[in-house]
Amino acid sequence: MTIQAEETRTIAVGPHHLSVTRRGSGPSIVLLHGIPTSAYLWREVVPPLVSAGFETITIDLLGYGRSDKPEAADLGLAAQAERVAGVLARLDWPGGTLIGHDIGGGVAQLIALHHPDLVTALVLVDSVLYDSFPEPGIARLKDPAWDAILGAPDFDLKKGFAKGLRRGVVQADRVTPALIDAYERPFAGIEGRRAYLRAARALRTEELASRMDEIERLDVPTLIVWGEDDVFQPLHFGQRLARAMPRARLAILDQAGHFLPEDAPGRLVRRILDFLQGGSVAA
Template identity: 35%
Template sequence: MLTGDAIVAGARLAYRYTPGDDTLVLLHGTPSHSFIWRNVIPDLEASGRGVLAYDLLGFGASERPVGRDTSVTAQAGLLGELLAQLGIERCTLVAHDIGGAIGQIFATRHPERVAKLMLIDSVSYDSWPSETWRRIIRDHLAEHAAMPQAEFERMLTGQLAMTVTEPMSAEVLDAYLAPHRTPLGRASFFEHQVRHYDSAPTERVAPLLRTLRMPVRILWGEDDRWQPLSYARRLAADIPGAELVTVPGAGHFLMEDRPRRVVEEIGQL
């Protein structure tokens, strides 16, 4: 297993990589980082498959460069460069939330590099951001970025509570909040994440989904409060041969609510 940092296009990405056959690349979403895969990675590694998980630029332990484009479109470009640097010519993408947008963009741009694709509770089409975040981004982003730390953590805690069907433990919640518990971390949340909550990239890629020919599985928590199941059905209808699997009693952070089920579904890719 290799852990550390890779310098990709002049930026530092924190990653964990276990080489093996048929490499699985795990793409997280927001507001999270690669920590979300912690209950999934060990079993995947034990199966003998290669596993790469990394923090997107501006997230988790990766660099948070001022003025750098960290949109899903830019992240798709960084994904390609990271794979090349690690010598991964072809992989299976397992992509959650905005990671799903990155996966859609990368798979339609470079289908020869994607053997299989799994989208887990993914943003798509015009499914994001919520109307509340649209208003904040449009009218109040500077105010929110300047809010006191305690108020910011209450807001983010409320957001995280909506991602699961069972409350997170204090330890798990702390791990999600940890990257944002400094002035830089709080500013980065708005600069590198919220500022790029924008459906334009997923609306642009939508017509290209019909061109995908690799096996595609769509995995969705039936109680997802952020990405309605109707979008999963739309993806399944638009991607040729895509299989839709829904998980009862699970929310948006499927890897928190049902990690064993996620491992089982990935194992069928």
């Protein structure tokens, strides 16, 4: 079923509920965010895709955004991939394009690997690849000392998010107080900060690194889009995968950093539409 108007709902996968929003009609695109963001990341990407004749489905991964934040659940890439596949099954999704940013790109790769019948095209946006993650700022949160630090009543997570977002873009004026608030809000308060720690600590390099030989052999049209100035996921990882995959192309955006959907949404959309409408997906 395609939906013309926007519809947001929660979908149960096992004991947990994920927030899902569908917009538009036409060939379907699923968009997956990374850490520490949410489906809000795609707010400037979705409207032009819908206007171009696509249906979009944005999902808050478990532990993020408006989805549940359970105390005891695997938030690693493989488990997230199976949950997203479960959501798509509940939606009777016939298949389409997966777009993933950061760890959402890792989730997309594993879905393409384990559910190849669902994926007609893959778009990886400054994605985790090989052993590129968790990056040092996230990896250090595995130190137990952070339990007390983030558990302090006066700890200001907004400051940390603001610093990370500013490092992750070239267009610094894009990082507004409203943007910082939007990404911090799902992790507000002591319990929210504990949820953020759980999400960060769940990232295990080997979940993706051990499967990269298989991912390199995926026979699916793939667009790899990278901000040239990404300080969190270095460009050479994207270049390496683009060389290895049989049907991949690489697009490097200058004057742009890690958070491409924030930093250069218009240019990102143009690259995506050129890819999806240019014939290479059907080739």
